[in-house]
Amino acid sequence: MGLLYSEPYQVPFYETDVNHNMKLPQLLSLALQVSGRHSLKLGVSDEAIFEQYGLVWVITDYHLDIIRLPRYAEKIRIETEAISYNRLFCYRNFYIYGEDGDKIMTIFSVFVLMDFETRKVHPVVEDIVSVYESEKIKKAIRGPRYKALENASDTLYHVRYFDLDMNGHVNNSKYLEWMFEVVDFDFLKGHVPKTIDLKYVKEIHYGSDIVSRVETFDKTTKHEITADGAVHAQAIIEWQEKE
Secondary structure, three states: OOOOEEEEEEOOHHHEOOOOEEOHHHHHHHHHHHHHHHHHHOOOOHHHHHHHHOEEEEEEEEEEEEOOOOEOOOEEEEEEEEEEEOOOOEEEEEEEEOOOOOEEEEEEEEEEEEEOOOOOEEOOOHHHHHHHOOEEOOOOOOOOOOOOOOOOEEEEEEOOHHHEOOOOEEOHHHHHHHHHHOOOHHHHHHEEEEEEEEEEOOOOEOOOEEEEEEEEEOOEEEEEEEEOOEEEEEEEEEEEEOO
């Protein structure tokens, strides 16, 4: 296990949904911000590794286990650690604690280093990851197998300027937003996610037309984000009834 880093946060009004829960896309963005400050504290900020190596961090996978979502105005704590890495992949956990101190969510994430110019995955640089004191492992940690959707309903979206991040491609949280938006409104009012597996396959750029595809099986939804017929992201979400 690696060095722990944590920050407090109070959930603002504009980051909550109609159920008064924190929106998950915003929570993922917050988690990444906390991990960025963790790296900054250890001397390996995004700016430092880009200037020295021409590399940027890219997320490939998430797995979320959710007991409950943070609530409006709740004072939560986000704790993170870079737990392990191998030749290509780095693994980081985030733990979300409620105002009462109980853990309410765990987010497992997979990162790779990408060459900014070639847009290709770069082998892990030991000088970058050594400061986290995480374990070096040989095997890759595999997520679920995502099958192609066969009877999905499709919704078209157009990639806009504010959908992009500082690397010039669609922000990671935007994919999850597109996935949530195609789920029935009444279902969303009565349910919250229990587990989420999310995989990023390819980047999406400004001006693209994307299709958010969903299949529903009782309390499970399966998702694809496609552009020009190619899959760019996939997800499986298990839902639970809202308390």
